[in-house]
Amino acid sequence: xxxxxxxxxxxxxxxxxxxxxIGSKVSVKLNNGVSYVGNLQSIDGFMxxxxxxxxxxxxxxxxxxxxxxxxxxGNNVLYISKV
Amino acid sequence: xADVQPQQKQEEPLDLIRYQLDETVLVKLxxxxxxxxxxxxxxxxxxxxxxxxxxxxxxxxxDKPQGKSTDMVFIRxxxxxxxxxxxx
Numbered sequence: 001x002x003x004x005x006x007x008x009x010x011x012x013x014x015x016x017x018x019x020x021x022i023g024s025k026v027s028v029k030l031n032n033g034v035s036y037v038g039n040l041q042s043i044d045g046f047m048x049x050x051x052x053x054x055x056x057x058x059x060x061x062x063x064x065x066x067x068x069x070x071x072x073x074g075n076n077v078l079y080i081s082k083v
Numbered sequence: 084x085a086d087v088q089p090q091q092k093q094e095e096p097l098d099l100i101r102y103q104l105d106e107t108v109l110v111k112l113x114x115x116x117x118x119x120x121x122x123x124x125x126x127x128x129x130x131x132x133x134x135x136x137x138x139x140x141x142x143x144x145x146d147k148p149q150g151k152s153t154d155m156v157f158i159r160x161x162x163x164x165x166x167x168x169x170x171x
Binding site for chain 2: 022030032036041042043044048049050054067068069070071072073075076
């Protein structure tokens, strides 16, 4: 069989997913339990992330801290999800 | 031939920090610490040098830590969690 994946909407590989969500609103959870919700501007292979209009959530509740622009070092990232 | 790219190259996160050089940034660090200062330089490990820096250490029993000022400070990249410009 030539085509492994006939339905690309089901089989999305990680880098395709990440480049596809650039510009959309994402939630980034860090290893320390804090998460950040904002517009994803850029991401690289280390999972370093730049977001804008970012809000901080500690334990699921908004901490009230807002960042205009934020750079997150990749080693802290647990997951990135589109919201 | 391959040098010319049809669309503008996507800027990577570390390229975007360059716009914050010479601006005041807030750096969140491991161990409930923050450092605020003027960004003089950084590298791919997020090692960075801040001038006129103030360090804030958050403790559980007090909500407003007093800052400790330093003229010039080097931060090792592995303790960096996030970097954000501050209005000032």
